[in-house]
Amino acid sequence: MFEHINPYTLNDIPEIKLSYHPYYNVSNKRLIFNSERSYRLFSTLWNRDTINLNEEILVAFLNHDYKVIGIWHHAKWTSRSCPIDIRKILSVGLKSNAAGIIIAHNHPETSTTPSDADKDVTKQLEKAASLCWMKLVDHIIISTEDEYFSFADANIIQGYSLSKYA
Numbered sequence: 001m002f003e004h005i006n007p008y009t010l011n012d013i014p015e016i017k018l019s020y021h022p023y024y025n026v027s028n029k030r031l032i033f034n035s036e037r038s039y040r041l042f043s044t045l046w047n048r049d050t051i052n053l054n055e056e057i058l059v060a061f062l063n064h065d066y067k068v069i070g071i072w073h074h075a076k077w078t079s080r081s082c083p084i085d086i087r088k089i090l091s092v093g094l095k096s097n098a099a100g101i102i103i104a105h106n107h108p109e110t111s112t113t114p115s116d117a118d119k120d121v122t123k124q125l126e127k128a129a130s131l132c133w134m135k136l137v138d139h140i141i142i143s144t145e146d147e148y149f150s151f152a153d154a155n156i157i158q159g160y161s162l163s164k165y166a
């Protein structure tokens with residue numbers, strides 16, 4: 001009934017390779033334990049000459065000691081929106097063995113008020129991260145006016161305690 005099919009060899013199937021190269025000195029990693037430090041970290045990464053052009057999303061991955069493992073530029077989109085790909089964020093977090101995630105995006109205007117879409121995706125990411133034993137520590141919205149909004153400070157997410165994941 002079924003014909004015998006030869007098993008595949010590695011030459012027939014693409015191989016997936018994972019690697020992680022932490023090129024840093026552990027003592028030099030930045031410690032992030034509140035929204036102000038998160039804001040200061042992310043605000044230095046935005047080009048102030050182009051911050052009003054497009055929404056961008058940056059992601060910081062933290063170890064169990066609230067020290068930054070690395071920063072990942074997630075997306076750059078239009079001046080009105082930027083979709084967050086939860087699967088990609090979690091895959092980078094898992095690959096880097098992160099315990100915590102902080103995402104930041106800019107609003108190309110002076111308002112840092114989160115939209116309903118911002119709130120929805122933040123709650124989805126918080127829930128998905130917890131399934132992977134990671135914690136969404138904060139979601140920061142920055143503007144050109146040196147202002148920011150913190151989802152942790154607004155108690156929309158639980159915030160800066162990684163103890164559950166230690």
